Amino acid sequence: MLIEEYVAMEKEYGANNYRPLDVVIERASGVWFYDTEGKRYLDCLAAYSAVNQGHCHPKIMAALIEQAQYVTLTSRAFRNVQLPLFYKELHDLTGFEMALPMNSGTEAVETALKAARKWGYQIKGIPENQAEIIVCSNNFHGRTISIVSFSTEEQYRHDFGPFLPGFKIIPFGDAEALRAAITPNTCAFLVEPIQGEAGIIIPPAGYLNEVASICREKNVLLMVDEIQSGLGRTGKLFAYMHDGITPDLVILGKALSGGYYPVSAVLSSKEILGLFHPGDHGSTFGGNPLACAVARAALCVLVEENLTERSAELGAFFLEKLSSIKSPLVESIRGRGLWIAIELTASARPLCEALKERGILCKETHDKVIRLAPPLTITQEEIAWAAEIIREVIEESSQAL
Known part of the structure; x- marks a missing residue:
């Protein structure tokens, strides 16, 4: 089939809830995509940080194939050999006492919201059904009804009401706004250490330290959403580590499976996750043996191949190369690790x-931002090539305008 035929078929039979670029991927390896006509593209999105380990990593693939020959799904009605090992390895890598596995990142966020409210009622003593959770404007934590209830993006909310109560929105990066918003009924503050979907927005220096201190002082849980920013993307295992803090809950997804399978998790203490009892929360597929085998291999690759350290080093190199771009189209270039935004004065699409057309796949966000987030396995040579193409395209576009 021709590319145009695939595109037409998708438009005919699929709900139109995405606006993809019209490229039809047939296969991928490492940092490269190949379309149905054999053309090669450098992936500079990494499935929104889900394939930090690179596409079709052989070690993760081997784990998937091996486990698929034994057992894929037991449900949590029975135990399996992979889940305890996954728990232990998550603990050893992150230091958190407990984990609760789910599938999508959105499910993990929902899990964290439930855990925070349960803690608020059972430990903090908030009156029944009065718990409040504080979030930030321009957040992106998912698209369920409860999550879009506290979104400030109008499109995410339009025609989906009525919305859930119990959420309070404050500006991102403003620690004093958090202090002012806390009441005796506040159980948690949910925040992205760096706002990804908003355009790689990095908060002011010291912000996370301040909010961590405020949360401790006010007996409020600090919950960080590391679904996109975690697992090496910013040059640390987790983005919150740039500030030397320890949150109460960490929400993981995406790269937890290296792009092979939906795997997510909430990490926390026994004091918090220990509040769940059988029947309180669950998932048919969460913690299944195939998912756990894949996630264990994905974490192993992250550590063995020093991908976090590579992200720090190569991200600085990428930013340096991009800084040579001279164009009135460029408002700013910012980033941390291999998570970079080029903010424009015009539409990024x-x-x-x-x-x-020049062999680089990336995606706009919030209309005027080009987001660059390649797999962490990218090389310096590939970055240099990409940076030159990006410079040429931006400067040519400037002349055209």
């Missing part, structure tokens, strides 16, 4: 389409 045409530039993403032009980059596609």
Whole structure:
């Protein structure tokens, strides 16, 4: 089939809830995509940080194939040999006492919200049904009804009401706004250490330290959403580590499986996750043996191949190369690790389409931002090539305008 035929078929039979670039991927390896006509593209999105380990990593693939020949799903009605090992390895890597596994990142966020409310009632003593959770404007934590209830993006909310109560929104990066918003009924503060979907927004220096201190002082749980920012993306295992803090709950997803399978988890203490009892919360697929085998291999690759350290080093190199771009189209270039935003003065979509024609796949966010987040296995040579193409496309677009 021709690319146009695939595109037409998808538009005919699929709900139109995404706006993909019109490239049809047939296979992938490492940092490279190949379309149905054999053209090669450098992946500079990494499935929104889900394939930090690179596409089709052989070690993760081997774990998937091996486990698939034994047992894939038991449900949590029975125990399996992979889940305890996954728990132990998560603990050893992160230091958190307990984990609760789910599938999608959104499910993990929902799990964290439930854990925070349960803690608020049972430990903090908040009156029944009065618990409040504070979030930040321009957040992105998922798309369920409860999560879009506290979104500030109008499109995410339009025609989906009525919305859930119990959430309070404050500006991102403003620690004093958090202090002012806390009441005796506040059980938690949910925050992205770096806002990804908003355009790689990095808070002011010291912000996370301040909010961690405020949360401790006010007996409020600090919950960090590391679904996109975690597992090496920013040059640390977790983005919160740049500030030297320890949150009460950490929410993981995406790269936890290296792109092979939906795996997510909430990490916390026994005091918090120990409040769950049989029947309180669950998932048919959460913690299944195939998912756990894949996630164990994905974490192993992250550590063995020093991908976090590579992200720090290569991210600095990428930013340095991009800093040479001289164009009135460029408002700013920012990033941390291999998570970079090029903010423009015009729509980013045409530039993403032009980059596609030149062999680079990336995606716009919030209309005027090009987000660059390649797999952490990318090389310095590949970054240098990409940076030059990006420079050429931006400067050519400037001349055209």
